Amino acid sequence: MEPQVHETNGSGLSPWLERLGALRIRVFREFPYLYDGSEEYERDYLRIYQNAPDSLVVLVTDGPEKLVGATTCLPMSQEGPEFQEPFRRAGIDVGSVFYFGESILLPEWRGRGLGKMFFDKREAHARRLGYPVTAFCAVDRPADHPQRPAGYRPLDGFWQSRGYVKRQDLRASYSWKEIGEEHESSKTLTFWTKSWTE
Numbered sequence: 001m002e003p004q005v006h007e008t009n010g011s012g013l014s015p016w017l018e019r020l021g022a023l024r025i026r027v028f029r030e031f032p033y034l035y036d037g038s039e040e041y042e043r044d045y046l047r048i049y050q051n052a053p054d055s056l057v058v059l060v061t062d063g064p065e066k067l068v069g070a071t072t073c074l075p076m077s078q079e080g081p082e083f084q085e086p087f088r089r090a091g092i093d094v095g096s097v098f099y100f101g102e103s104i105l106l107p108e109w110r111g112r113g114l115g116k117m118f119f120d121k122r123e124a125h126a127r128r129l130g131y132p133v134t135a136f137c138a139v140d141r142p143a144d145h146p147q148r149p150a151g152y153r154p155l156d157g158f159w160q161s162r163g164y165v166k167r168q169d170l171r172a173s174y175s176w177k178e179i180g181e182e183h184e185s186s187k188t189l190t191f192w193t194k195s196w197t198e
């Protein structure tokens with residue numbers, strides 16, 4: 001199986017929206033996200049990438065059509081206020097930050113370097129556009145969370161190896177419906193940042 005890699009954004013995303021939403025729902029069902037997703041939530045979430053002119057979405061397919069992985073990014077200034085707020089509070093210019101949305105791969109496609117390629121492509125895109133800071137966030141879960149699978153390996157080591165620093169001073173709140181919940185609830189996410197000017 002040789003993966004095919006496609007880069008798109010804006011209206012180019014339209015034919016992939018349904019598949020991308022379904023892939024997000026499937027992958028983020030796993031710990032630590034435990035996301036009980038819906039098509040409606042996905043449509044809302046992904047609209048921002050359709051409308052942001054400087055966004056980049058990298059898609060990985062098995063054959064020309066079957067979506068098996070994706071990563072997204074866009075200027076932080078085009079993200080929602082809940083993601084911008086921690087930067088403003090910390091006195092960081094939101095206009096200097098390029099935000100990385102997610103990296104997702106079906107389990108059978110992991111461990112062959114595609115996660116690194118996702119970082120390479122997003123960082124190259126952000127740098128081409130002149131952004132000095134790249135950032136993403138991850139949900140906070142306690143080490144003894146009841147849903148944490150035995151042998152779960154956090155991605156922190158991977159992110160550190162890419163030059164990212166965990167920023168306890170940059171925390172966002174964001175809501176989604178978790179498996180077993182009736183309604184959406186707010187979660188805390190901590191940002192990781194990398195500065196290209198130091």
Ligand SMILES: CC(C)(COP(=O)(O)OP(=O)(O)OC[C@H]1O[C@@H](n2cnc3c(N)ncnc32)[C@H](O)[C@@H]1OP(=O)(O)O)[C@@H](O)C(=O)NCCC(=O)NCCS
Pocket residue numbers: 027101102103104105106109110111112113114115116117138153154155156157158
């Ligand atoms: C994040 C993700 C896309 C990485 O994909 P991947 O293709 O496995 O990544 P790579 O093959 O490029 O591996 C990256 C490096 O991190 C390491 N790594 C991969 N998965 C890891 C894990 N779960 N825990 C710790 N390290 C991991 C690999 O060993 C590799 O390092 P190495 O080459 O020095 O051994 C994939 O794990 C995934 O889809 N996870 C679920 C969704 C998620 O949590 N995404 C991140 C937040 S949006």
